[in-house]
Amino acid sequence: MNDDESVSTKSDEIPAIPKRRKGIYVLPNLFTLAALFGGFYAIVMAINGRFDLAVVGIACAMVLDSLDGRVARMTNTQSAFGEQMDSLSDMVSFGAAPALISYIWALKGLGRWGWIAAFVYISCAALRLARFNVNTAVVDKRYFQGLPSPAAAAIIASFIYTMNDLDISAASVAWPMFALALYAGLTMVTNVPFYSFKDVSKKSVPFVVLVAIALIIAAINIDPPKVLFGIFMLYGISGYVIYGWRKAKGVPTSVISTSTDEPDEKGLH
Numbered sequence: 381m382n383d384d385e386s387v388s389t390k391s392d393e394i395p396a397i398p399k400r401r402k403g404i405y406v407l408p409n410l411f412t413l414a415a416l417f418g419g420f421y422a423i424v425m426a427i428n429g430r431f432d433l434a435v436v437g438i439a440c441a442m443v444l445d446s447l448d449g450r451v452a453r454m455t456n457t458q459s460a461f462g463e464q465m466d467s468l469s470d471m472v473s474f475g476a477a478p479a480l481i482s483y484i485w486a487l488k489g490l491g492r493w494g495w496i497a498a499f500v501y502i503s504c505a506a507l508r509l510a511r512f513n514v515n516t517a518v519v520d521k522r523y524f525q526g527l528p529s530p531a532a533a534a535i536i537a538s539f540i541y542t543m544n545d546l547d548i549s550a551a552s553v554a555w556p557m558f559a560l561a562l563y564a565g566l567t568m569v570t571n572v573p574f575y576s577f578k579d580v581s582k583k584s585v586p587f588v589v590l591v592a593i594a595l596i597i598a599a600i601n602i603d604p605p606k607v608l609f610g611i612f613m614l615y616g617i618s619g620y621v622i623y624g625w626r627k628a629k630g631v632p633t634s635v636i637s638t639s640t641d642e643p644d645e646k647g648l649h
Contacts (some may be wrong), residue, residue, distance in 0.1 A: 386583075387560075392554040396599075405452070405455075405457035405459055405462065407451055407455060407457060408448045408449070408451045408453075408457055408458075408462050408647035409448075409451035409461075409462055409465055411444050411445075411447050411451055411463050412445075412448045412462065412466050412469050412629065413469070413471055414440075414444045414614065415440075415441045415444035415445045415448065415469050415470075416439045416441075416468075416469040416472055416473060418438065418439075418441030418444060418473055419437065419438065419442040419469070419471065419472040419473025419476070420435075420437075420477075421433075421434075421437040421438030422434040422435070422438045422441070422477045422481060422592070423437075423476065423477050423481070425481050426477075426480060426481040426483065426484045427439060427530070431481065431540055431544060432541070432544060434477075434481050434537075434540075435481075435537045435538075435540055435541045435544075437477070437521070438473065438477055438478065438481075438533055438534070438537040439534075441473035441474070441477075441530075442473075442474075442530045442534060443467075443529060445466070445469070445470065445473065446530075448462075449465060450467070450626050454498055454616040458465065458478045463513070467509050467512075467513055467585070470505075470509055470529055470530070471505065471506060471509055473533070474505060474529035474530050474532065474533035475501075475502050475503075475505030475506060475509070475533075475589060476502055476551070477500040477531070477533065478500035478501065478505075478533040478536040478537060478564075479499070479501045479505075479561070481493060481537070481540065482497075482498060482501070482536050482537070482540070482557055482561050484495075485496040485540055485550045485557070486550035486551065486553060486554040486557040486558075487554060487557055487561065488557060489550075489551050489554050490554050490555070490558060491562060494554070497557075497558045497561040497562055497565075498561060499558075500562055500565045500566070501536075501561045501562070501564060501565035502565075503530075503565075504566060504568045504569045505529050505532065505565065505568060507568075507569050508526055508527075508529055508555070508569055509529060510527075511525065511526075512525070513570070515616055520573075520635045521576065521578050521630055522575065522576055522577055522578065523573040523574060523575060523622075523635040524573070524574040524575075524576050524635075525571060525573070525635050526567065526570045526572060526619075527564065527567040527568045527570075527571055527572070527573065527574055527619060528568075528570050528574065528576075529568060529614060531574070531612060532565065532567070532568050532615060532616075534563060534608075534612045535560065535563075535609075535612045535613060535616050536560065536561065536566045536606070538608045538609040538612050539556075539557065539609055541605045541608070541609070542605040542608075542609045543605055544605075544615035545605040546605075564616065567616065568617070570619075571634060571635070572619040572620055572622070572623045573619055573622050573623060573626075573635045574615070574618065574619040574622070575622065577619065578594075579626070580645075596611070604633070619633040
């Protein structure tokens with residue numbers, strides 16, 4: 381036996397190292413599942429006629445949805461599975477839940493117009509989430525491309541919350557609910573830029589900003605339904621204001637960046 385054959389035989393005898401099985405990170409996905417439960421709970425409460433609790437379910441889903449990504453980044457447990465799970469949870473909590481709640485609450489009385497409005501909302505939510513997943517790497521991180529689905533759900537939920545607080549019957553505001561569902565749904569799939577607030581925690585802000593936040597919190601405590609609805613509606617309109625301002629200034633209005641590096645005005649088209 382020559383040396384080459386001896387080396388070859390020894391190399392063949394080396395056992396293969398078994399591949400390590402990939403697992404699923406528990407902590408961030410627990411928050412995602414909790415957010416999913418919030419959306420499911422909202423649907424069940426709407427079916428039972430408890431629209432006040434349905435609104436609470438969507439609110440809890442919003443809070444938990446804002447935490448799962450942060451927890452994943454803080455613990456370095458981001459994964460492709462978690463991203464897909466988060467999108468599916470958002471589809472239930474901010475797509476299906478608001479559409480079904482608004483339909484059961486008021487839109488049902490409009491007949492075919494009611495379910496058309498509900499379907500437009502839920503289909504736009506699905507399209508918005510799909511586009512978000514595809515464009516994650518190319519969108520300016522400072523802005524959302526279209527109204528984010530949690531904000532759209534918040535507009536629907538806060539409107540129902542306000543009407544119930546004022547003891548206004550659902551039947552009497554069926555058409556405003558129709559218009560609001562269409563507005564929130566269609567705004568989700570526009571290219572209008574909505575500020576994401578993702579860069580606020582990464583830089584210092586003027587002292588007056590903290591004072592303004594304190595005043596907003598105080599205003600919410602005075603009359604939560606009306607103030608929250610007003611805040612969410614202002615945010616729902618803000619994208620069009622930003623779009624108009626950038627258009628008037630001759631600044632590019634698209635939030636699609638030509639680079640995946642840090643967003644820069646020159647990288648937009």
